[in-house]
Amino acid sequence: MVHALKKLLFAVFFSFLTVTAAAQQPDYQLWYTKPAVKWTDALPIGNGRIGAMVFGGIAKDRIQFNEETLWTGGPRDYNHKGAAAYLPQIRKLLFEGKQQEAEQLAAEKFMGSMSGAGDRDKWVAEMKAGKGLQGNPAQEHYDDQLWKSIKVPSYEGWESVGLSGLDGAVWFRTTFDAPDDWQVKDLVLDLNRIRDQDLTYVNGSLIGNTDGTAPRKYTIPASLIKKGKNTIAIQVLNYFDKGGLAGYKDTSKAIGVYAKDKPENMISLVKEWKYKVQNDEAPVVPQFQASYQPFGDLYLDFKTDEMAASGYKRKLDLNTATAATAYKLNGTSYLREYFVSQPDQALVIRLTADKKSAISLDALLSSPHKYHVLKKISANTVALSLRVKGGVLKGEAQLRAVITGGKLLAGQDKISITAADAVTLYLTAGTNFVNDKDVTGIPATACVKALSGLSGKSYAQVKTAHIKEYQKYYHTFSVSFGNDAHADMPTDERIEKFAGSDDAAFAALYMQYGRYLLISSSRPGTQPANLQGIWNDLLTPPWGSKYTTNINLEMNYWPTGVLNLGAMNQPLFKKINALAKNGAQTAKIHYNANGWVLHHNTDLWNGTAPINASNHGIWVTGGGWLCQHLWEHYLFTQDFNFLKNEAYPIMKQAAVFFNDFLVKDPKTGWLISTPSNSPENGGLVAGPTMDHQIIRTLFKNCIAATELLGTDTVFRKTLQQKITLIAPNQIGKYNQLQEWLEDKDDTTNKHRHVSHLWGVHPGNDITWDTPDLMRAARQSLIYRGDEGTGWSLAWKINFWSRFKDGDHAMKMVKMLISPAAQGGGAYVNLLDAHPPFQIDGNFGGAAGIAEMLLQSHTQFVELLPALPAGLPDGEVKGIGARGGFLLNIKWSKGALTAFEVYSKGDGVCLLRYGNKITSIATQKGMTYKFNGDLEKL
Numbered sequence: 001m002v003h004a005l006k007k008l009l010f011a012v013f014f015s016f017l018t019v020t021a022a023a024q025q026p027d028y029q030l031w032y033t034k035p036a037v038k039w040t041d042a043l044p045i046g047n048g049r050i051g052a053m054v055f056g057g058i059a060k061d062r063i064q065f066n067e068e069t070l071w072t073g074g075p076r077d078y079n080h081k082g083a084a085a086y087l088p089q090i091r092k093l094l095f096e097g098k099q100q101e102a103e104q105l106a107a108e109k110f111m112g113s114m115s116g117a118g119d120r121d122k123w124v125a126e127m128k129a130g131k132g133l134q135g136n137p138a139q140e141h142y143d144d145q146l147w148k149s150i151k152v153p154s155y156e157g158w159e160s161v162g163l164s165g166l167d168g169a170v171w172f173r174t175t176f177d178a179p180d181d182w183q184v185k186d187l188v189l190d191l192n193r194i195r196d197q198d199l200t201y202v203n204g205s206l207i208g209n210t211d212g213t214a215p216r217k218y219t220i221p222a223s224l225i226k227k228g229k230n231t232i233a234i235q236v237l238n239y240f241d242k243g244g245l246a247g248y249k250d251t252s253k254a255i256g257v258y259a260k261d262k263p264e265n266m267i268s269l270v271k272e273w274k275y276k277v278q279n280d281e282a283p284v285v286p287q288f289q290a291s292y293q294p295f296g297d298l299y300l301d302f303k304t305d306e307m308a309a310s311g312y313k314r315k316l317d318l319n320t321a322t323a324a325t326a327y328k329l330n331g332t333s334y335l336r337e338y339f340v341s342q343p344d345q346a347l348v349i350r351l352t353a354d355k356k357s358a359i360s361l362d363a364l365l366s367s368p369h370k371y372h373v374l375k376k377i378s379a380n381t382v383a384l385s386l387r388v389k390g391g392v393l394k395g396e397a398q399l400r401a402v403i404t405g406g407k408l409l410a411g412q413d414k415i416s417i418t419a420a421d422a423v424t425l426y427l428t429a430g431t432n433f434v435n436d437k438d439v440t441g442i443p444a445t446a447c448v449k450a451l452s453g454l455s456g457k458s459y460a461q462v463k464t465a466h467i468k469e470y471q472k473y474y475h476t477f478s479v480s481f482g483n484d485a486h487a488d489m490p491t492d493e494r495i496e497k498f499a500g501s502d503d504a505a506f507a508a509l510y511m512q513y514g515r516y517l518l519i520s521s522s523r524p525g526t527q528p529a530n531l532q533g534i535w536n537d538l539l540t541p542p543w544g545s546k547y548t549t550n551i552n553l554e555m556n557y558w559p560t561g562v563l564n565l566g567a568m569n570q571p572l573f574k575k576i577n578a579l580a581k582n583g584a585q586t587a588k589i590h591y592n593a594n595g596w597v598l599h600h601n602t603d604l605w606n607g608t609a610p611i612n613a614s615n616h617g618i619w620v621t622g623g624g625w626l627c628q629h630l631w632e633h634y635l636f637t638q639d640f641n642f643l644k645n646e647a648y649p650i651m652k653q654a655a656v657f658f659n660d661f662l663v664k665d666p667k668t669g670w671l672i673s674t675p676s677n678s679p680e681n682g683g684l685v686a687g688p689t690m691d692h693q694i695i696r697t698l699f700k701n702c703i704a705a706t707e708l709l710g711t712d713t714v715f716r717k718t719l720q721q722k723i724t725l726i727a728p729n730q731i732g733k734y735n736q737l738q739e740w741l742e743d744k745d746d747t748t749n750k751h752r753h754v755s756h757l758w759g760v761h762p763g764n765d766i767t768w769d770t771p772d773l774m775r776a777a778r779q780s781l782i783y784r785g786d787e788g789t790g791w792s793l794a795w796k797i798n799f800w801s802r803f804k805d806g807d808h809a810m811k812m813v814k815m816l817i818s819p820a821a822q823g824g825g826a827y828v829n830l831l832d833a834h835p836p837f838q839i840d841g842n843f844g845g846a847a848g849i850a851e852m853l854l855q856s857h858t859q860f861v862e863l864l865p866a867l868p869a870g871l872p873d874g875e876v877k878g879i880g881a882r883g884g885f886l887l888n889i890k891w892s893k894g895a896l897t898a899f900e901v902y903s904k905g906d907g908v909c910l911l912r913y914g915n916k917i918t919s920i921a922t923q924k925g926m927t928y929k930f931n932g933d934l935e936k937l
Helices: 002-022 083-095 099-109 120-128 180-184 444-454 459-474 491-498 504-521 552-556 566-591 622-637 640-661 689-709 713-723 771-784 790-802 806-816 840-853
Strands: 029-032 043-046 050-054 060-067 148-152 169-178 187-195 197-202 205-211 216-220 228-237 244-247 256-259 262-268 271-279 296-301 310-317 322-329 332-341 346-353 359-366 372-378 381-387 394-404 407-410 414-420 422-431 478-480 676-678 681-685 861-863 874-881 885-892 895-903 907-913 916-922 927-931
Touching: 029 491, 043 310, 043 322, 043 332, 043 504, 050 332, 050 346, 050 422, 060 346, 060 394, 060 422, 083 099, 083 566, 083 681, 099 681, 120 228, 120 271, 148 169, 148 244, 169 180, 169 244, 187 197, 187 205, 187 228, 197 216, 205 216, 228 244, 296 346, 322 459, 332 459, 346 359, 346 444, 346 459, 359 372, 359 381, 359 394, 359 422, 372 407, 381 444, 394 407, 394 414, 394 444, 414 422, 422 444, 459 504, 478 504, 504 806, 504 840, 552 622, 552 790, 552 840, 566 622, 566 640, 622 640, 622 689, 640 689, 640 713, 676 689, 689 713, 771 790, 790 806, 790 840, 806 840, 840 874, 861 885, 861 895, 895 907, 895 916, 916 927
Parallel strands: 861 907
Antiparallel strands: 029 310, 043 050, 050 060, 060 296, 148 271, 169 228, 169 271, 187 216, 187 244, 187 256, 197 205, 197 228, 256 262, 296 359, 310 322, 322 332, 332 346, 346 422, 359 414, 372 381, 381 394, 394 422, 407 414, 478 874, 676 681, 874 885, 885 895, 895 927, 907 916
């Protein structure tokens, strides 16, 4: 009987979601009339484990792909043995106002350990001595005719202009013609930035040697200058990350040569230079944490004349998680479809045409990793095997082709297909990663399993299974902001016009795109979405494409509750569990405390120790913030077993740490967090406001959990007592919410982090129930300004929504969805621009728009609390509220017209719309209907 009742409730629940969300699901698409040129033009697809970026080229298509567990590094101890012995001294220095001394001591004695380093001194000496070279390229008459050419400067590193993945020694050579009167003048060679060390020669003589980031402006003595042609030779030694002659960040400024007395008469050196790689084995650079890695590229070479193509269109269909490229060439219509299947664990590409025998191509695999090989597996399968430089991980990708008609030939490095009617390509990938302590897996296992499972299946079966699995998540929610009058406009043009146009539907598309990206990068059973989700093309990606836990990882998961994607939390919760285990060791070693702690970054190997620099790396509340996600998941789902068995045990141990960690401030007597910081702003301090908000909220959540579970009475009383002693939120002399314990805020500071407003969002430590604090927080945000990086703009959407200023929130939405620039915006493919690319802005922006429509962080479920004038009409279905409620909401001309509430549990739903309030006692599995006046129908 119980089992039958559960089945009935599930059927009712699923029916509610299907009818309310899937029905009339708008056909949201991103689409373009030209192929991608840059990586940030390409379209992202993924199944949580395998991700790909689709370029859609006509003659040559590139599909850059990733596998979520390919990272640098390996299992090791990240902690700094003996660190806790220095904790009292660091605290004492901070209490005495000696911040610089505290940071210096912490940098030496308290930061986490780094990975092993190679012998740089030996390598540099060998490179300078010419190891690996014949002759001396510094000499004026050295023969460089057989050298290749490269663009100089390479503003984003030589990796961006052809030397992908290279760390090492490279020689550059060029010439300039000196005017007749330059033979009697000292000249200036202005090269600005070079990464990392250079030895610069003119006509065979060394004129400069710099190691570091200092600008290069070298004097060329008049005695070296010759009439006519003069030779410049530069040996560049790059240790890690971007390499080469980087020039000026402001690309309008040229590098070049000029006479000291006439800088305006510069001879530009912005041109093609000759180059030769001397050595590509730079010694390993020690790292605090590992970096997410690209896996490889699949190139489809059609050997066609793309200039003759017409009717080109590429698109990404959010409803089916399928990308497509279509065009017409020589009277034949071609279609390519791309998706990454979760059921079949493969990237799938289908090539068709409306005429027989029309498809011919070479399919080639490649990788930016130096250590990679290609091999033939079978008559229709080739493989790419690789290993990560300086790490323990290996990977294998396998590509299989299935054709209808035509001929297929698999070689060592490619699959050649001639005159086929249709082609289906299956790409799989795997690594030897098992978990953060075990790398004994076999990379090919995942490939063999996937391809074996695909054997005998038709393309139609594979696609149908993919769409069905994806839509069980995607169809739990729908949104419409009225007629999509701009649907016939390409997405790149739409982005350009959005800020100045009436295009409400684009904001709805952006919400669903955020949901699409989260489903595609964080399926149950995978790793959580990192800084770039699951998409990355660089061996040294920005910020390592890690998991930054002082906002970015958390922001990735803001949509899960409100946008009805609770299942996507599973990878995050699995990671939190692993972090809690490693964090318990860090708590003991660094703080001599019980419980567990996490600082501001982590990686595949679940490092929890402080990293980078002491002025921002010793931030102790990463674990506390992640625990908020555990509690919120319970609030949205009312899953008692989850709370009991998964959430509360981890929450409790985080609270145990802070119970041990908090110390009394000698000036105020309050319990404070120290050493710590207000993320990435203001250095190492005692008592940052954000920490206290997070800790206070964690304690409150643990107290509530113990009451629900009927457990830990003594611990509950301890937390209840401690809460009253923690430093409170304070209003400063500028009517601002203080960021620090002292009233020292700078009202001109426009820092991208607005950490002290955590209590407004995503927390609820400050609400309109405390109006003075809420107004002070609002004033702080006004001082901080509207400008910001992509994720910062997204956070501000949520802040302004919580302040119930929908028009200001909508202003921030328009800034977020604007052409990528120095401060935020969106790339052509709508991915968030920090810049560079970070995916958190997509997730935070999607959640922020939802925050305009529904809020439930107080006792109320509040309808349309911050509806902007720019969204006068709309309908949202399947939107989530704390308390275990799902709502369908409809409004017209800015006013609520009708709504429905579905309850996941037995509980009271206190509804609010404007000044109207009503309360209903709900039963699990029941739906309740209301009109715009909150009257039950």
